[in-house]
Amino acid sequence: MLIETLQLLYQQGWLTSIFKGSVVTILLGLLGMLLGILVAVPLAITRWRRIPFLSQGVDAFTGVIRSVPGLLVIYLLFFGSVEMVDRVGEFFGFRDGLRSAYSFIMGTISIGAISAAYSIEVLRGALQAIVPGVIEAARALGFTRLTTYRRVIAPLMFRYALGGLNNVWQMTIKDTSLVSVVGLQELMRVSAIAAGITHSPLLFYMIAGFVFLFITWSSQRVFNVLERSLNRGFRR
Template identity: 55%
Template sequence: MEFGLWQVWEAGWVPAILRGASITILVGLVSMAAGLVIGIVCGLIKWARIFPLSLLVDAYTSLVRGVPELLIIYLLFFSSVEFVTRVVTAFGYAGVAESGYAFVIAVIAIGAISGAYSTEVVRGALGAIPNGHIEAARALGLPGGRIFRRIIAPQMLRIAVPGINNVWQTTIKDTALVSVVGLQELMRISFIGANSTRHPFIFYLIAAVVYLLITLASQAGFDGIERLLRLRTRK
């Protein structure tokens, strides 16, 4: 049987794929936001070498960046499954929390991974700020909070944009991995489509194209942001 794009459309897969894509983007955005918060806090700790905490941050970033993402997802998923089902059934909500639960695990896993990479980006950006700027601010008697807000943060954000772009691209691609725990995002939908129609080629090809469109669009967006920030600096 011939099975092409038209059959995919006729069988009603297009809305499902679009819904999957929007869940992929949602997981990506929420995880990225969580990752940025982790990255800024941990990056500051690493940069300022706040003693006992910086050891913890070092352990966190080298562990997460050295161990496969899939293994981290398995750890979080399997270790929490039992715990969560016990809690949920104790409150009499068995089955209700299923879908939201996979989303939460996905965000925790992907957020932790993207946080580790963001930490390195933030630390690198902080290191690139000339020391003299901070010394000058201190000499003017600015309080610590205002030095961070007025001197450190604006420069750090500008320097970090290309690195953040890289982390975002990796994050959106990593969301495909949470399909293994059953979250109905783009990859999972394609998997279901491929299995139920027995035409995997077209479904995975569509998934690849949608991911490519997402990464190309965000690349264009980041190019725009970089251009915008460049205008405001003196040559």
């Protein structure tokens, strides 16, 4: 039984395919999380500052994205833009190249949108946790508004938000499995194809589960290091 399993994984090349799918999953999660944070930071500050109209728009965005299934968000963004992207690619003469990368691009945008909606709430809560006296002290020292954000608010915001962002990352890396519905060859898609061809679903889905477990375990270790680094010099 063990020999047959090894032959199935090595000789038929499924182990290599699973490795490539895992790389796609990690890249998709990292890029989606990065995009989500880049979008979330200014929008979280907008909500925190209660800027008229803009903060209501941000609230509507987070409310809608967090209220519907992630799979529906992917469907809407993917199938809602495919015709427009085809027209743009045809106009500029790179339709085929854009089509080949379309699944990954829209998958990243979809995961980024979901990640951003949750990150906004995490960062807004972190901003509200900052003691107002700290900001007032920075202003009393003559810091400009930009310097105050860069040297005082941003470091404290990420320190308070790290635990929540850890949860968002764990959710994001698991949400990458949803992108398999648009044909992207990530870990779950490769595992499903392998399970169908070899008629060994338990084997390949268990492998996929262990890979996700390893990714999330490794990520937790990284966040633990970051937490110790950011808490250095602060009283527990």
